[in-house]
Amino acid sequence: MSYEVTIEPLGVTIEVEEGQNILDAALRQGVYLPHACGHGLCGTCKVDVLEGEVEIGEEASPFALLDFERAEGKCLTCCTVPESDLVIEADVEEEPDAKHIPVRDFVGTVVKLEKLTPRILGVFLQVENDEVDFQSGQYANLHIPGLDVPRPFSMAQSPNEKTLLEFDIALVPGGEGTTWIHNELKLGDTLEFSAPYGHFFLRTSDDKPMLFFAGGSGLASPKSMILDLLESGDQREIILFQGARNLEELYYKNLFESLQQQYQNFKYVPGLSGPDIEPEWDGLTGYIHEAAKEKMNGKFEGYRAYMCGPPMMIDACITALMRGRLFEKDMFMEKFFNAADAEAESKKSPLFKNI
Amino acid sequence: MPAKKLNLRKRYELLTRGMGWETTYQKMDDVFPYDSFEGIKITDWDKWEDPFRLTMDSYWKFQAEKEKKLYAVIDSFAQNNGQTNLACASYLSAIKLFITGVTPLEYGAHRGFAHLGRHFRGDGARIACQMQAIDELRHAQTQVHTISHYNKHFSGLHDPFHQFDRVWYLSVPKSFIEDAMSSGPFEFITSISFAFEYVLTNLLFVPFMSGAAYNGDMATVTFGFSAQSDESRHMTLGLEIIKFMLEQHEDNLPIIQRWMDKHFWRAYRLLGLVAAMQDYMLTNSPMSWKEAWEVYFVENGGALFEDLSRYGLKMPKYHELATAEADHISHQIWSVFCSLGNATGFHTFLPTEEKMAWLSEKYPDTFDKYYRPRFEYWAEQKKAGTFEYQKGLPQLCQVCQIPMVFTEVQTDPMQISYRVTEHGGDKYHFCSDGCKDIFEHEPEKYVQAWLPVHQIYQGNCGGPTLPEVLDWYKFKPEDSGDYIGSKDYHRWQEWKGADKKVKQA
Numbered sequence: 001m002s003y004e005v006t007i008e009p010l011g012v013t014i015e016v017e018e019g020q021n022i023l024d025a026a027l028r029q030g031v032y033l034p035h036a037c038g039h040g041l042c043g044t045c046k047v048d049v050l051e052g053e054v055e056i057g058e059e060a061s062p063f064a065l066l067d068f069e070r071a072e073g074k075c076l077t078c079c080t081v082p083e084s085d086l087v088i089e090a091d092v093e094e095e096p097d098a099k100h101i102p103v104r105d106f107v108g109t110v111v112k113l114e115k116l117t118p119r120i121l122g123v124f125l126q127v128e129n130d131e132v133d134f135q136s137g138q139y140a141n142l143h144i145p146g147l148d149v150p151r152p153f154s155m156a157q158s159p160n161e162k163t164l165l166e167f168d169i170a171l172v173p174g175g176e177g178t179t180w181i182h183n184e185l186k187l188g189d190t191l192e193f194s195a196p197y198g199h200f201f202l203r204t205s206d207d208k209p210m211l212f213f214a215g216g217s218g219l220a221s222p223k224s225m226i227l228d229l230l231e232s233g234d235q236r237e238i239i240l241f242q243g244a245r246n247l248e249e250l251y252y253k254n255l256f257e258s259l260q261q262q263y264q265n266f267k268y269v270p271g272l273s274g275p276d277i278e279p280e281w282d283g284l285t286g287y288i289h290e291a292a293k294e295k296m297n298g299k300f301e302g303y304r305a306y307m308c309g310p311p312m313m314i315d316a317c318i319t320a321l322m323r324g325r326l327f328e329k330d331m332f333m334e335k336f337f338n339a340a341d342a343e344a345e346s347k348k349s350p351l352f353k354n355i
Numbered sequence: 356m357p358a359k360k361l362n363l364r365k366r367y368e369l370l371t372r373g374m375g376w377e378t379t380y381q382k383m384d385d386v387f388p389y390d391s392f393e394g395i396k397i398t399d400w401d402k403w404e405d406p407f408r409l410t411m412d413s414y415w416k417f418q419a420e421k422e423k424k425l426y427a428v429i430d431s432f433a434q435n436n437g438q439t440n441l442a443c444a445s446y447l448s449a450i451k452l453f454i455t456g457v458t459p460l461e462y463g464a465h466r467g468f469a470h471l472g473r474h475f476r477g478d479g480a481r482i483a484c485q486m487q488a489i490d491e492l493r494h495a496q497t498q499v500h501t502i503s504h505y506n507k508h509f510s511g512l513h514d515p516f517h518q519f520d521r522v523w524y525l526s527v528p529k530s531f532i533e534d535a536m537s538s539g540p541f542e543f544i545t546s547i548s549f550a551f552e553y554v555l556t557n558l559l560f561v562p563f564m565s566g567a568a569y570n571g572d573m574a575t576v577t578f579g580f581s582a583q584s585d586e587s588r589h590m591t592l593g594l595e596i597i598k599f600m601l602e603q604h605e606d607n608l609p610i611i612q613r614w615m616d617k618h619f620w621r622a623y624r625l626l627g628l629v630a631a632m633q634d635y636m637l638t639n640s641p642m643s644w645k646e647a648w649e650v651y652f653v654e655n656g657g658a659l660f661e662d663l664s665r666y667g668l669k670m671p672k673y674h675e676l677a678t679a680e681a682d683h684i685s686h687q688i689w690s691v692f693c694s695l696g697n698a699t700g701f702h703t704f705l706p707t708e709e710k711m712a713w714l715s716e717k718y719p720d721t722f723d724k725y726y727r728p729r730f731e732y733w734a735e736q737k738k739a740g741t742f743e744y745q746k747g748l749p750q751l752c753q754v755c756q757i758p759m760v761f762t763e764v765q766t767d768p769m770q771i772s773y774r775v776t777e778h779g780g781d782k783y784h785f786c787s788d789g790c791k792d793i794f795e796h797e798p799e800k801y802v803q804a805w806l807p808v809h810q811i812y813q814g815n816c817g818g819p820t821l822p823e824v825l826d827w828y829k830f831k832p833e834d835s836g837d838y839i840g841s842k843d844y845h846r847w848q849e850w851k852g853a854d855k856k857v858k859q860a
């Protein structure tokens with residue numbers, strides 16, 4: 001038994017299983033709803049129930065959801081379970097570019113393993129008799145045998161390619177999942193995965209020029225996004241800033257150089273941060289945000305920026321962009337956390353919502 | 356197909372923004388004469404993001420539920436003689452200082468926001484300021500109700516608004532809020548919404564309210580919580596206005612930095628009064644001033660300024676000094692009140708042995724070394740009957756108006772920190788580089804400061820003798836002096852004694 005829940009103002013309808021909370025169902029089906037604590041204390045996920053019956057859930061704190069709000073039909077999606085079909089209204093912006101593609105389960109066969117750099121392995125999965133629909137920038141959750149929690153990796157191929165999927169997987173020292181993929185995974189193996197996830201996608205409905213910042217295997221999403229844009233004939237200015245420590249870690253350089261030849265509106269700016277830069281390198285050196293500042297004269301106003309890579313790189317890029325007058329609403333990012341990064345996260349102030 | 360429903364943001368914009376239009380009979384600059392002289396450049400008011408989306412309809416509902424709860428508590432406190440359950444009547448000194456100092460601040464904030472609610476050119480910002488103006492008025496009213504209750508039983512609370520305009524130490528909060536109110540609208544909102552409400556409000560409210568709870572003062576706790584539930588909205592407005600100004604134009608950054616430096620320092624100096632309340636005036640203190648400063652400024656404020664640094668904004672000037680002073684200011688300010696205790700509208704008392712042990716523990720580097728000997732010396736004098744209040748009047752800082760008692764904590768904590776500057780042939784004195792910088796940027800403003808000590812000497816305060824001045828303040832003889840032996844003390848003993856008799860019977 002499941003219920004249909006329509007989310008206004010998006011007008012999207014999701015399926016909610018018996019006993020499942022609305023927030024969980026929405027996120028699983030690719031619809032982003034505001035949320036924070038996830039267990040009824042903060043009130044961030046408060047919505048109006050316009051039609052239908054709900055069970056508010058005992059977890060909802062009386063301080064997060066006041067008595068008169070309950071009487072007015074408000075609820076917290078993180079702990080509310082539908083008891084009929086519903087129409088709810090959430091405080092979300094309509095994202096004209098979000099496609100809300102439902103998550104599905106797939107099985108893929110390893111058809112190619114390519115050493116992209118000494119650290120990064122390209123894993124190519126073929127899906128038979130099915131198609132993986134996704135927006136460029138989104139990721140898949142790969143189920144690794146023996147591990148309880150699936151591991152997220154972004155699709156690196158163009159979204160027009162729906163059956164041969166590419167994942168660029170960096171070896172994390174001590175990381176169980178990536179170690180298994182690098183050491184154990186073989187041609188012909190099958191892997192289960194579910195996709196697509198994530199709120200990182202292209203905003204193409206306005207014509208602002210785009211900057212991409214990629215570090216390490218964070219290149220996967222920007223690569224997919226840039227291929228997506230160029231294949232669709234998009235004419236806006238597109239610049240890719242790609243950072244790596246040295247030349248052998250700077251992968252797909254030839255691909256982007258040839259795209260630059262082919263498309264007038266695309267510029268490719270690689271930069272190496274060292275310490276062991278090969279002597280033949282004659283391009284920019286230093287961190288990628290510094291390379292970008294140099295290239296753009298420190299001015300980023302009027303652009304939109306997409307960032308993908310390690311937290312330190314994203315952090316430095318955000319500051320460089322803001323000093324160059326490109327602010328939060330024009331920034332989109334996918335942080336690559338491993339367990340150590342998550343622990344190192346410093347105390348946050350509420351100044352920014354999405355950074 | 357029916358038209359698609361608008362989202363909350365758009366609906367709120369439609370509900371609130373219809374009040375604004377481009378005027379044609381009059382020039383916009385004449386209709387909004389105050390929002391450009393400060394140099395803040397706004398290129399597009401439509402970029403204003405509403406910090407909260409509260410309609411008047413739901414605003415009244417929220418506030419009504421809060422008022423119902425608040426007045427139920429105040430009523431039951433009154434009916435059950437809640438004042439008899441306080442930890443000690445001496446605790447009321449803290450409340451007297453707080454409530455006579457802060458209530459008029461709330462009222463001043465109400466007037467300031469009402470002014471902004473008319474004079475900001477952007478209608479979104481006007482609406483937010485109008486709501487805050489109503490909040491501030493509500494806070495002032497709820498505090499007046501608490502004053503009114505305690506005034507029935509204790510001394511010193513009979514004329515707070517009259518006293519706010521005259522009394523020497525109340526000129527500290529008065530000059531703070533009037534400095535903000537006499538600035539332009541952008542500086543006012545930076546001062547009140549950002550520097551005060553955002554960066555420093557937790558230092559004012561959280562320890563103080565938990566202090567009230569610790570000492571059985573449910574009347575104060577409840578107006579505190581009721582006000583605090585509005586505070587989160589005020590804090591969001593504080594963040595939004597700073598982001599908005601910074602993102603609108605790069606030329607705004609140095610102006611905002613200067614305001615941040617100035618109003619951080621002004622608000623911090625004002626909070627020196629809270630430091631003394633927290634460490635000395637509360638019978639039981641839940642947390643020391645220094646601990647509160649570490650949590651609410653060093654940690655939380657540090658995280659905020661870390662994020663603001665992305666815009667190029669730096670930590671407020673002299674914040675390191677404020678952190679170094681956390682070991683000293685509560686002791687210094689309470690010493691001032693004790694030595695001028697014959698001219699305060701509340702009772703003073705020396706710290707007990709128990710309190711001093713607590714202070715030694717909380718201030719291991721400074722209390723025993725610098726301040727315990729002073730309090731012990733005064734205690735001996737009181738015992739011997741030789742204690743005398745200060746005869747002269749203290750020199751005041753031209754900007755913060757606090758007596759010049761702060762010391763050079765980073766070099767020699769026993770040396771008074773004096774700063775001096777000349778303007779128009781006159782000398783002006785300051786407690787710190789922070790206050791001196793503020794003066795030197797706008798000397799024309801601060802030479803006009805109404806300094807209580809100068810005014811007494813100029814003959815503007817009722818007469819040359821202390822009784823005449825106190826009379827002009829409308830202080831009654833029972834309002835001042837030592838707690839022990841005061842009218843409050845005797846009344847408290849009577850209540851507690853009566854309690855015992857009832858229990859014995």
